[in-house]
Amino acid sequence: xxxxxxxxxxxxxxxxxxxxxxxxxxxxxxxxxxxxxxxxxxxxxxxxxxxxxxxxxxxxxxxxxxxxxxxxxxxxxxxxxxxxxxxxxxxxxxxxxxxxxxxxxxx
Numbered sequence: 001x002x003x004x005x006x007x008x009x010x011x012x013x014x015x016x017x018x019x020x021x022x023x024x025x026x027x028x029x030x031x032x033x034x035x036x037x038x039x040x041x042x043x044x045x046x047x048x049x050x051x052x053x054x055x056x057x058x059x060x061x062x063x064x065x066x067x068x069x070x071x072x073x074x075x076x077x078x079x080x081x082x083x084x085x086x087x088x089x090x091x092x093x094x095x096x097x098x099x100x101x102x103x104x105x106x107x
Contacts, residue, residue, distance in 0.1 A: 001091065001105040003059045009090045010062055010103065016086060017064075022076050027101075028063040031056040060105035 001009075017024045031039075036049030036057055047054040055061035064083075068074040076083055084095035084103070093104045 001060065001107060003105075005091070006060050006105040009087070009092060009105075013083070013087055013090060013092075013103070014064070017076070017083065020078060022078065022083075023067045023069075024076070025065050025067060026062055027065055028056055029061075030059045033057060055104045062103050063101045064103055065101050 014024060014026070031049075031054060033049045036045065036047060036054050039045040040048045045054060046052070049057065065073050066076040080095060080100040084092075084100075087103055088094055088106075091106045093106050096102050096104075
């Protein structure tokens with residue numbers, strides 16, 4: 001999937017989230033190799049950034065967080081499963097169980 005197509009899908013998904021009154025915020029759209037290596041070394045990613053690259057390094061992944069009325073990170077009102085199912089229907093990859101905030105381009 002191209003970055004343009006991924007962007008179009010993410011915009012559509014975010015619009016649906018906003019319409020559903022989810023308080024969503026975006027984070028980590030594009031990462032440098034150095035950032036990815038740092039996350040791997042900190043055991044926050046399974047991709048080392050060199051041998052196994054993250055989709056964030058190519059701009060084909062985005063982390064979406066949800067916040068509650070106290071500006072604290074919280075699960076989405078409709079649940080992660082709901083939003084990842086919508087993403088899959090649009091062409092994104094399925095949810096990664098250990099990284100539910102990660103939304104990634106499909107093929």
